[in-house]
Amino acid sequence: MATKKKSEAGKVVSRVKRAVSVRAGAGKQVKKAARRENVKAKPSGSHAAEQKASAKTTKEQKKREEEGLYKIDAKRVIEEMVANSAAMEYLHKNVSKRAGEVINALDVPKTDEKIAEELDIKINTVRRILNIMYGYGITNYSVIKNSKGWLSFMWVVNLRKVNEFYEYINKNDSNTAVITENSNDYFVCKSCYSNNKLVFDFDSAFEASFKCILCGNKLQRLDKEEARQLIESRSIDSATL
Helix, strand or coil, X not given: CHHHHHHHHHHHHHHHHHHHXXXXXXXXXXXXXXXXXXXXXXXXXXXXXXXXHHHHHHHHHHXXXXXXXXXXXXXXXXXXXXXXXXXHHHHHHHCCCCHHHHHHHCCCCEEHHHHHHHHCCCHHHHHHHHHHHHHHCCEEEEEEECCCCCEEEEEEECCCCHHHHHHHHHHCCCCCCCCCCCCCCEEECCCCHHHHCCCEEHHHHHHCCCECCCCCCECEEECXXXXXXXXXHHHHHHHHC
């Protein structure tokens, strides 16, 4: 009888040991799986560096592709603008006699410093021309940081808005406002005039709802003599640039 109880007790102990062993094995498997997942979640230093380099390469490739597309489209748009006598006359009178040269230089994205160097024009003159044309929607820019941490402006022709510029000059005489004897009402935007040199006659101001076409501010009225003086001083300024 005692022998039988001992045998049964031994079987129970054996089953308990097997259960403990199974649980221990399962625990090891879970830990191994967790370590594998951890390795996947945290790539090695070299692998992380490869991923970063790959992302950088993809970004640079995309940038080159975008610049390549810009170069193709910009060449066509620039050729059309330079061949447009009304556009060139308008820019010559209202921006600078060298505006056409600056536009031609934008066949690829360039900084104002690079344009000034290529055309042998003072940097402040180049910036003034670019900023006035930006007011018309002809040019656009992005801010970049060089290897030394300095910020520069990368300029391009605003390909999407050139047609709007053509529409604008078709609605307005190339002198922007024609002084006539039967009109004493002319208009300017005080916020934008220092950059764009725009003077509107009454009809042009009325079509624009007496708001600046560039910033949306309310136009300010001038009498005939004030408008004449502004237009004359503008012509002198652009002729000397």
